Amino acid sequence: MGKKVVVLPCSGVGKAYGSIAREAAFMVIEDLKPDVTLTVCLPRLIVDDDDARQFVRDNAFIVINGCPSRCASFAVESAGGKPAAAFEVTKLLREYRDLKPDRASVIELDEKGWKLAKVIAEKVSSEVDKILGSEGGCS
Amino acid sequence: MIPMVGIVACSGEEIPEGTVTRIATRIVIEELKPTQTMVICLPLYISGKEDERSFVRRQPTIIVDGCDKGCAEKTIRINNGKVAAVVRVSDVMNECGLKLNSKRRLDKEGEKLARKVAEKIAEEVDKIIGEMMKQAAAKLGT
Numbered sequence: 001m002g003k004k005v006v007v008l009p010c011s012g013v014g015k016a017y018g019s020i021a022r023e024a025a026f027m028v029i030e031d032l033k034p035d036v037t038l039t040v041c042l043p044r045l046i047v048d049d050d051d052a053r054q055f056v057r058d059n060a061f062i063v064i065n066g067c068p069s070r071c072a073s074f075a076v077e078s079a080g081g082k083p084a085a086a087f088e089v090t091k092l093l094r095e096y097r098d099l100k101p102d103r104a105s106v107i108e109l110d111e112k113g114w115k116l117a118k119v120i121a122e123k124v125s126s127e128v129d130k131i132l133g134s135e136g137g138c139s
Numbered sequence: 140m141i142p143m144v145g146i147v148a149c150s151g152e153e154i155p156e157g158t159v160t161r162i163a164t165r166i167v168i169e170e171l172k173p174t175q176t177m178v179i180c181l182p183l184y185i186s187g188k189e190d191e192r193s194f195v196r197r198q199p200t201i202i203v204d205g206c207d208k209g210c211a212e213k214t215i216r217i218n219n220g221k222v223a224a225v226v227r228v229s230d231v232m233n234e235c236g237l238k239l240n241s242k243r244r245l246d247k248e249g250e251k252l253a254r255k256v257a258e259k260i261a262e263e264v265d266k267i268i269g270e271m272m273k274q275a276a277a278k279l280g281t
Contacts (some may be wrong), residue, residue: 011161014180041154041157047217069182
């Protein structure tokens, strides 16, 4: 099996930003790059789980943070890794002001939330290509 | 102290049970117990956000874990949080015989399971709030 890129969203449950990060991650791992990406449980990276730590050391991570607290980045760093690329939903919202989601749309994103998730998924997908390209095909 | 219970979902994305923890938690805080519960964002708690940390130190918390790895519970206990109850999706699945098919979005059976888990959480909220009220009444000598 070739090397894969791990896409880790913060998946915060408090605001819509975590749901957007989560949805963007699933768009990448299930729709855009299903053969070369996967995700992992964020809390597993924090608890004393040797397999998870080894997994962080062995794989390239792209993180999607919901807000400036950068929790997904923190999780990877806590497990001894460094994200190869990091995105932040709130930062991207400054670029895409017309896609501000309803803050209450946590379980089910509203239309703007979906559109923003798609924008982020495409950006993440480009980063996946860059990472795999720079690793010479990762066979 | 206002009786308020924190709900912490593992929200793990590797398994469908993590998605159930998310949905069940939102059902509780939006629909079943909106005035008695507050969601604690586990990633924020993990990264040391003081609002989340201090709430969990002061107020009782219900943990909603997806599987028996118990990552959310471990995380809260490591940091001396007040764990009042633990609801595990895998246990509820075994009890009611429901199955999960997709981790991204729940199907009908998954939604039914999320509702069952939410009801379990709500029962725990009632127990905890009842106990808090009893203790408050005892303090006042009534």
